[in-house]
Amino acid sequence: MVGDFAVGKTSLTQKFIKNVFSDRYVSTIGVKIDSVIVDDTKLVIWDVAGRDPLSPINTNYLVGASGIVFVGDGTRPSTVKALSALWETVAERIGEVPVVVALNKHDHEDWSVGSDQISNFSNLGWDVFTTSAKEGENVKSLFECLVRKMSQK
């Protein structure tokens, strides 16, 4: 799970694994590791601390990853725009792996992701999902899609 801080990486993970959600923001330190069985496949999810103004992504946490869930906050355009740069960092460290994109917080009124932005991601071969960790929108589809893509590789 890779993206800027406070975009909802932990919320999406917890919603998928435990079907829980909290509005309270708690920053992730380092990496939080969880696992879940998806279609007879054990999926180990590394919920990596978000990139923030003080620190870049610690790419040590990416080593050994079979796929990436990029997460952007649909109400903060800068976090969505940042995903392209993050991809360069990721690809440089671990090479090209299957990617899915979660444009999260789709339940918020101040949603501001344009269709052109979604098209840009799709053109890179990424599967893009508008998600809401709060409502559960597309959360299951997001992870199932990634598992499918990793299995096909």
Place this chain on the structure above:
Amino acid sequence: MLTQVIKANKLTINTKAQNPGLLNQARIEEIFQCLFDSRYFAYFLVDRNWRIQDTSNNLHELGLQSLAVGVDATEEFDFLAGLDIKENYELAMITSPSGDPIRVIFIPKDSMIFVFIMDAKQEFIRQKSLQQKVNENQLLFETQAKLFAELETAKQLLESQNTQLQEAARLQSRLLSGVSHEFRTPLTSIIGYTNLLLSEDWSKINNDAENYLIGIKRSSKHLLSLIENLIDHGRFDSGGIVLNPKAVELAEIFDDVALLAKPLAITKNITFEVQLDLNETQSVIVDDSRLRQCLINIISNAIKFTDFGGVKITAGWRNDILRIGVADTGIGISEEHLKEIKKPFWQAPGTGKNGTGLGLTITERIIELMGGSLLIDSIEGKGTTVIFDVFAPPMVEFEGLEQQSFNDFDTPLNLLLVEDDSDIAFLVTAMLEDDGVDVTHLSNGALAVECLQHQEFDMVLMDLHMPILDGYGAIEKIRNSGDQTPIVIMTASAIESDRDRAEALGCDGYLVKPIDISDLYSLAQQLGLDAT
């Protein structure tokens, strides 16, 4: 075992690490120092297949499952999944399966990998406190920036609206000035002619009286068209314009318009010509009053802006479409002004000609409503040609449009006129009585309600705004009493909501002053009063 490992390596493990996060010599020395200083650290040793070869007996103190020799460590520890350790490697802060924060260091050596686990609670707490504050502050900053951006957008919108309001105020001021000028011209004629008629000795002016009256009528019609333009502008905005197409003879319309426009052209010493390509009795279905309004607006402009030469009207009818052209040899319109000319309240600068700036705007909208379009072609200094089409299907089995009147009724119509303005009452009574109608006049709604309780009428012609009891109140009381005498409203209000209110209360017709007796006659026919 650990001691042996450290001694065997003499803290000189060769690293090729270049990436940040991998271990260099100084980092290894620091880590080992931490290990020795820390009360909480553990380790296990695995082969290249991640099978346990050795382990400290305190893994559980750091939240890890104790493992027996020979067990596959990846089965127990998720953080090992997918790892392919070729170089020294560190996971600075991860959560153990029990949720405790730990630091994990991998040191490969020959066929083995040493995995050191350190307690990272203190570091976790330190980072957590700092990171949480930094991130929350950044979120606050982003929210503030967003609010400031929204504030700026709102400010710009307000500034834009303020500019529009200022422009609207300027246009309104200019409109008032234009309206004042436009109204004064026909009013000067009306008042002047009226004074002449009132002050002069009738025996002396008798021969001129007809000309005075024609002048008054012409100026009054011009005044009415100006007022209609102003009202229509507001009604277009509220979607209140409704066409009233009926069978008309086209030639009559052009005769009427020419009668009005020709004197204006003569006054300016320019020519005025009408050239029709119509069948002799070309009868079509069209809203004639709206068509007249459009023609008067366009022709008035043509005459106003032409000082030499003249104005020529052409009209032709083909396949349900009436095409009209108005060509003048006036001052023309520049390309720049052509783009602006149809905007409401726009007036040509520097021409010295006043107006409401609404005529062309209204005209184009009416023409569009009539299923047509308006084109303006102009060369500055040479003249302007306005061409427009309107949908005007032929009247099939047209029976002629000779003037009909209340005199045609089998028995004289018995009408109650309720009107507080004595001049209007006098005028309407005179017109109706001249047409063979028996008129009883009352000056307010209360008198009408009382009168209808003991006297019957064929029709009530009622004003809306009156003292004591207005038209709305009177209709309500009359209908509540069970009286179904047809009531036709005669009012100066052309507002759609007033009409709706009167109709909801139970009126049968609605005429806007100045009324045309033929319209009242048509209404009476529709109400079946000619059969009485």
